[in-house]
Amino acid sequence: MPKVSVITSLSYDHMAVLGDTLAKIAGEKAGIIKEGVPVVSAPQSEEALKVLERVAREMSVPLTLVGRDIHVIPLTSSLDGQTFRLTDNLQSANLPTFRLPLLGSHQLENAATAYAALKASGIPITDEAIQKGFSQVKWRARFEIARRDPPVIFDSAHNQDSFAKLRETLETYFPGRQVYLIFGASEDKNIPGMFAEMKPKIRKLIVTRADHPRALEPEKIIRLAEQAGVESEAASPVESAFRRALDLSAKDGSIVLSAGSMFVTAEVMKAWNNLMSLRGR
Numbered sequence: 001m002p003k004v005s006v007i008t009s010l011s012y013d014h015m016a017v018l019g020d021t022l023a024k025i026a027g028e029k030a031g032i033i034k035e036g037v038p039v040v041s042a043p044q045s046e047e048a049l050k051v052l053e054r055v056a057r058e059m060s061v062p063l064t065l066v067g068r069d070i071h072v073i074p075l076t077s078s079l080d081g082q083t084f085r086l087t088d089n090l091q092s093a094n095l096p097t098f099r100l101p102l103l104g105s106h107q108l109e110n111a112a113t114a115y116a117a118l119k120a121s122g123i124p125i126t127d128e129a130i131q132k133g134f135s136q137v138k139w140r141a142r143f144e145i146a147r148r149d150p151p152v153i154f155d156s157a158h159n160q161d162s163f164a165k166l167r168e169t170l171e172t173y174f175p176g177r178q179v180y181l182i183f184g185a186s187e188d189k190n191i192p193g194m195f196a197e198m199k200p201k202i203r204k205l206i207v208t209r210a211d212h213p214r215a216l217e218p219e220k221i222i223r224l225a226e227q228a229g230v231e232s233e234a235a236s237p238v239e240s241a242f243r244r245a246l247d248l249s250a251k252d253g254s255i256v257l258s259a260g261s262m263f264v265t266a267e268v269m270k271a272w273n274n275l276m277s278l279r280g281r
Contacts, residue, residue, distance in 0.1 A: 001034070001036065001037065002034065002037050003037070003121035003122060003123060004037060004038050004039070004040060004117050004120045004121040005032045005033050005034060005037050005038070005039045005040070006039075006040050006041075006113065006117045007029050007030070007032070007039065007040070007041045007042065007044075007052060008041075008042045008110070008113065009042040009043055009044060009106075009109070009161075010022055010025050010026055010029060010044060010045070010048045011159060011160070011161030011162070021047070022045050022047040022048045023047050023048065023050070023051050025048065026044070026047070026048035026049075026051035026052055027051050027055075029052075030051055030052055030055040033052075033055050033056060033059050033061065034059065034061075035059045035060065035061065036061065037061060038061055038062050038063075038064070038120040038121070039052070039056050039061055039062065039063045039064070039120075040063075040064045040065075040066075040113060040116045040117040040120050041063060041064070041065050041066065041113070042066050042109055042110065042112075042113040043065070043066055043067040043109055044065070049065070062120075064116050064120055066109055066112045066113050066116060067109070069088060069089055069116075070086055070087070070088050070089075070112055070115070070116050071086065071087050071088070071112075072084055072085075072086060072108045072109060072111075072112045073085040073086070073087060074105070074108060075097065077103075077172065077173075079103070079145060079148065079173060080101070081099060081100055081101040081102065081103070082099070082100050082102070082103065082107070082108060083097055083098065083099050083100075084097070084098055084100070084108050084111070085097050085098070086098070086112055086115060095127070096127050096128075096131055098111065098115075098130070098131055098134045098135075099131070099134060099135045100134050100135070100137060101135070101136075101137055101138070102137060102139055102142055102143070103142075103143045103145075103169055103172075103173060104142075104143055104165060104168070104169035104172070105165075105168070105169075105172075106165045106169075107142070111134060115130060118130060140154070140269070141154045141155060141156045141262065141265050141266070141269065142155065142156060143155050143166070143169050143173075146269075146272055149253075150249045150250070150253045150254065150255065150256070151174060151177075151255040151256065152246075152249075152255075152256045152272065153179075153255060153256070153257045153258070154258050154265050154268060154269050154272075155257065155258065155259040155265065156259070156262045156265055157194075157259045157260070158185065158186075158189060158194075158259070158260060158261055158262060159189060159190060159193070159194070160190050160193030160194055160196070160197055163193070163194040163197040163198050163259070164197045166197075166198070166259060167197050167198055167200075167201055170201055170255070170257075171201075174255060177201075177254065177255050178201055178202065178203040178254050178255070179198075179201050179202060179203060179254060179255040179256070179257040180203055180204050180206055180245040180248050180249055180254055180255070180256050180257070181198065181201075181202050181204075181205050181206065181245075181257050181258075181259065181260075182206045182208060182238070182241050182242055182245050182256070182257065182258040182259075182264065182268055183205050183206065183207055183208070183221065183258075183259065183260040183261075183264070184207065184208050184209050184210050184215055184216070184218075184221070184238070184260055184261040184263070184264035185215075185216050185221065185260045185261050186212070186214045186215060186216065186261060186263075187214055187215075187216045188214070189216075189260075191216075191221060191224050191260075192224055192227070192228060194260065195224065195225065195228040195230055196228065198259075199228060199229070199230055202230055202231075203231075203248075203252075203254050204231050204232065204233065204248065205225050205230050205231065205232035205233070206232070206233060206234075206235055206241045206244055206245050206248075207221045207222055207225070207232055207233065207234045207235070207241070208234070208235055208236050208237065208238045208240075208241035208264060209236055209237075209238075209264075210238060210261055210263035210264045210266075210267055211237070211238075211263070211267070212261075212263040215261065215263065215264075218234040218236060219234070222234055237267075238264055238267035238268060238271065239267065239268075239270075239271040239274075241268075242256075242258070242268045242271045242272070243271075
């Protein structure tokens with residue numbers, strides 16, 4: 001029997017399997033809610049939350065919701081990470097300050113969800129131990145800054161919601177800067193939605209294709225980019241697209257960003273490691 005059931009923020013993804021509304025997606029995700037097992041949820045849309053609350057009531061288990069039962073208080077933020085405090089509806093005064101190396105306000109919500117899950121699980125763990133754990137977190141390709149000037153960033157955003165968070169994080173840490181976006185996507189993704197979120201930040205889209213059977217052909221993505229009014233060009237394989245973005249960035253200092261497909265970003269990260277090895281770093 002699990003100690004706790006955890007549900008992260010739900011968005012439109014894998015809709016062929018999970019459903020085409022947030023209520024349907026929440027219904028599928030709520031399948032992990034079990035009798036006798038407390039539930040912790042990250043912030044949810046009203047539509048999804050209604051489903052989770054109903055299932056929790058049916059199972060007679062408590063539901064802790066980040067943003068309602070536990071709150072994040074951001075303190076400081078820089079390229080080195082973030083500090084924050086947590087508070088609950090009891091206004092507990094003894095909750096400590098935490099440091100998190102991950103960037104973006106959504107990562108604070110993830111940390112609060114993890115904290116709430118640990119507390120709900122009944123596992124004997126101190127806040128000091130959680131402080132240490134948070135301070136040592138490493139999560140590859142989550143707004144991972146490989147180089148600061150000009151910036152090279154690896155990210156795993158691959159749907160409209162995660163692209164919205166990516167754009168917000170870019171504006172927080174690199175306000176006013178545009179990106180050369182190395183982009184590929186799987187055939188089932190809402191590519192126009194991703195472009196709509198990121199369009200104000202894109203200087204040029206460098207379209208490529210990962211070595212993956214569900215990867216969409218660059219020509220199809222180029223057509224979608226044209227429809228969205230996003231300037232683009234194609235370059236394959238992924239390493240060539242990455243080198244093209246680096247060359248463009250060297251001329252004007254724009255950000256080099258990989259996103260759209262975890263498979264593309266993984267290949268970009270490999271190309272970066274190879275480049276650093278050749279340079280003796």
